[in-house]
Amino acid sequence: MSACITKELSCPGCGAVNKSRMWVEIDASADPEQREQILNETLFCWECPDCGYRAQMVYPCLYHDKERGFLVCLSPAGRTQQVIEAEQRHPALAGLKKRLVLTPAELKEKVMIFESGLNDVALEMVKLALQELTERKQQMKVEKAFFLTQSEELDYLGFSMFLRGEEKPVYQGVRLEVYEKSLRAAERVDFQESGFQLVDSALARTLLEQ
Numbered sequence: 001m002s003a004c005i006t007k008e009l010s011c012p013g014c015g016a017v018n019k020s021r022m023w024v025e026i027d028a029s030a031d032p033e034q035r036e037q038i039l040n041e042t043l044f045c046w047e048c049p050d051c052g053y054r055a056q057m058v059y060p061c062l063y064h065d066k067e068r069g070f071l072v073c074l075s076p077a078g079r080t081q082q083v084i085e086a087e088q089r090h091p092a093l094a095g096l097k098k099r100l101v102l103t104p105a106e107l108k109e110k111v112m113i114f115e116s117g118l119n120d121v122a123l124e125m126v127k128l129a130l131q132e133l134t135e136r137k138q139q140m141k142v143e144k145a146f147f148l149t150q151s152e153e154l155d156y157l158g159f160s161m162f163l164r165g166e167e168k169p170v171y172q173g174v175r176l177e178v179y180e181k182s183l184r185a186a187e188r189v190d191f192q193e194s195g196f197q198l199v200d201s202a203l204a205r206t207l208l209e210q
């Protein structure tokens, strides 16, 4: 089920009021164009038709992939009433993953992870270890880390790491056996699929500490 709403927005650049479309629900199979825009990071880019002013406009959006069995709820304000209502509309089903993300970059990452058939809890554990390694090596704090690519052929999982104050990321990779190990660890920890969950580095840290 997809849903697109139209809202009037006034441009911060020139003040002109124009109608703008917002995708509040996206269905992966029915909206291939919007899926593509999530992956190339343009869905939340807004441009003023009058003066060309560009800005990122992030709003709550629910992404649904029925075939692969996952739902990702993008909610910049976190666990809002809207998220709770979406939870009630999409009850827990066996095999259905439900995730909460705060940014378009995290939404893109979840889509990539689940489309690759990977387990995001295990991946967060890999990322955390890699992040600590990168911080030691670079003597700098890693602010954000994202899954980038998986290659069976090259025996490789790639990630981008954004160091504090740096615009360009550094790239880091691990062999697939590192992921396999994390996968076994992820199966042993107490993680239950229920409502829309934040599966991020904080969760990975908590699970690993147990």
Ligand SMILES: [Zn+2]
Residues within 6 Å of the ligand: 011, 012, 013, 014, 015, 016, 048, 049, 050, 051, 052, 053
């Ligand atoms: Zn404008």
